Amino acid sequence: MKKEKVSKAFYLMTIPMAILFFIFHTYPFIKGVFYSFTDWKGYGDWNFVNLRNYLHIFKDKNVISSYLFTFKFALAATIGVNILSMILACALNAKIRCKNFLKAVYFLPYMLGVLIIGYIFKYIFSNIIPMVGSSLGIEALSNNLLGTDSAWIPVLIVTIWQGLAFNTLIYLAGLQTVDTSLYEAASLDGATGLKRFLKITFPLIAPFFTINMVLSGKNYLMAFDQMMAMTNGGPGTATTTISVLIYKKGFTGGQFAYQSANAVLLFLIIIFISVLQLKVLEKREERVGE
Amino acid sequence: MMGVKNASRQKKNNIVTIILFFFAALVIVGPLYLAIIIALKTPDQMSNILALPNSLNFDNFVKAWEMTDYPRKFGNTLFITVVNLVFTIFTNSAAAYAIERNRKKRKIFNALYYYFISAMFIPFNVLMLPLVKQADVFNLDNILGITFLYIVFGLPMNTFLYTGFIKSIPVALDEAAKIDGASPIQVFRYIIFPTLKPMTATVAILSSMWTWNDFLMPLVLLSDKKHQTLQLAQYVFQGQFNTQYNLAFASYLLVLLPVLIFYIICQKWIMSGVVAGSVKQ
Amino acid sequence: MNMKKVIAVIMAGVMTAGFVTGCGQSSKSKSTKDGKVQLEIFSTKPESAKTLQGLIDKFMKEHQDISISLTSQADAGTILKTRLTKNDIPDIIAMGGDATYTELQSAGVLLDLSDSGFTEKVQESYLQMVYDVNKDEEKKAYGIPYATNASGVIYNKDIFEEAGVKVPKTWTEFMEVCEKLKAAGYTPFELTYADAWCGLPAWNSMATVIPEKGFTDARKKGETTFADTHKEVMEKYLKILNYAQEGFLGTTYNDGNAAFAKGNAAMSIQGNWAISEYIKTNKDINIDMFAFPSTDKADSNTVTSGVDVLMAVSNQASEEQQEAGKKFIEFMLAQENAKQYIEEQFAFSAVKGVEQDNETVAGLKKDIAEGRVSNFPDHYYPSGYDLAAILQECALNFTNGMSEQENIAATLKLCDEQYDAANVE
Structure with a gap:
């Protein structure tokens, strides 16, 4: 194949950016991997310790429980957000009044930072709901949920509240591509309601489902802001996600290298999950498409 | 027959409308309403939290404004967001253009494409510890530094978005301009960049929302009070707000307000922008 | 087209605003500006921010050539x-004599203040406490002890009077008091366990008295375990929880302080640092403190007292800044300023000749004068050992209805595991 000429300008557009990216993104990443094999405290002398940090992770209850919690949380948030946003998108896609206004209202949370939303909801859960709960005599609501085993539920609610907007919008875009004449045909076949949704609508918006699952799955595995605002990882370590753990312990001298190892492990897990998700979902999409 | 069917459908849709309004009011507007009335009250009006305040009281806002040094924090956050936005749009779209158009001609561009795309899988938390260490060497723990990092860190996602879009722009367009004597930079400047507009809107919104609302990166990088962002300032002042919830909520609202105003003005544009990019892929 | 112009104008505005507000400079702010030495003081005690700011303002009036800014924020240890x-070490650090101090000191970023003449101004015993937490217990003053705290039980005198109970001296009396208060319809304790650290004071009071002396050293060498020595501590710790208000695990420090100040409970297990918070809510609150009655031997119960604030100077700062920092410490150590600090903070001073005579802590004076004082055991635990989270989990088990025996065993096992995990070396 004859090589076409490539103008220098194209190199100018990419190479400097690539170099900067390497220095400030890839290089720290490599360094992190490097640290994970040492006992460095972030200052002073260090030694290589081979795989010690990694082996230790599997014996450390804090780390294991934070991984378990993060998976549980990410799974619940991903499923919750996607189911609710799909319902919401279908509702908003129906022939309703004030459609644009309603769409605008439901998209609003996307614009607001999770930290502040977390603070507002923390107040609601720890001061308003117990007050309302005890005046109505509802035992389950009269205590601050954030101080119980169920502390993760308020955190989940905030996450869903904020995450719903984006996914709904994506599903809406998907639903708008669905040809309404298909519905008419379906209703002639007697397919209505849920059946119609599963048989006709869902397969058509499957690609959008894939986007949403992958994006939200990855996001929620990284959850940080909402915990910092609402529970600070507690009570105990009940809502400590991996991100929170790395932040809280990573800067503590003895654990700088150790938490670097944890971060590397997190990276591997994210890659594994993302690839797996893409594979499974794409396969399913193909099958649906047939 | 037809008439009856239509009428019943009309009725059904009204129910959906009502339900949607009900949930919008309860779930979305409710918490914000609470935040607003609490911010407008004085502590002694708090006995009935849900009730409207007796009179409009903006003292909390004034106090929060002074306490958190709002104008400076606002200026910082705006600076980061706007500068990041401008640089991101120009540099990242140009890089994506060069990569997409030359992927088949030179291996290096193809390699760069995969390099950036694979970097999307590296979450910030993984870089955090070494990056904080590096911040000392490169002097990044200030506003300029963090803005710079945002521009660099947005690259993988934006390359992904832009290249997908550029693929759909026919190469013939470039060729025609080239024959007219335009340099690659001119082609990009006058032909490609304007065509990219829908995707640029997406990138603009996604990256602005990211930088405006980000908390973790400012938390670990910006320690000097003068350089803090609005989000970080809320975290920092959390301890000092104490049980002065009225004051705290006024402060939260001051952070949310610019975004709310911006959203009300550009709402349509924002919603279509977010969809354009995300769905294109 | 107009849109473009508008955007251009906004952009220009933003850029200038940014540069004017000083984004241009590095955050390691220049050591001098307008001929003034610039200092940053980092305080890990948000409660004392107001007092410190007052003293800083006074200092700046006396020293026109020095400009000081105070940083005080939540979760200061991690920051x-x-x-x-x-x-990026702050020029002056006001912090507790705890594991975070040890970490800074062993990182070698603190200035040795042994020869500055400050050490003669403060009490020997507190200086010793600082030496104790230095790496290898080096006898050098990298931090000057300034204020000390006292942790025990804070009680509402009015409620005690109404319920007809007296200050308990022993554990048995203590439990009787709780029973009587409960019977009279009062909530004995206001606990604020939503903030994890609030679970520590009760542990700290008991863990120095109940287990045999020398535990911390022996544990460090791995000669003993929490499980072998802290069973009684845990039993009593759980007893206390029985007398706490409803939903104590969901009560934050701030909310709980406000509730206690309003008289919702008779006692709170906190230190003197909480008093200024109570007074913020209720100026007229009538309170006092007593030593936590850990055991039935009244004489062996102690007030837990440690270095609440020590002053350290960064050796990373410029020479001018170091000099200015020393000047500031000298200013803080002056009798009237030290007095002002402890009066506003209801703390005790490490400075010789400065005494606390506020009524709200009067109950502790005798214990302190007679030397029934012990340091916070958690100051000797390794940094990264999150005992607060463990105790919060224990309280969570408690509210979930786990049996006492099971909870004690689980918690102490966790204590040991985490202790070993924190010592990854």
């Missing part, structure tokens, strides 16, 4: 460690 990691 400080983050700043250590990026080598």
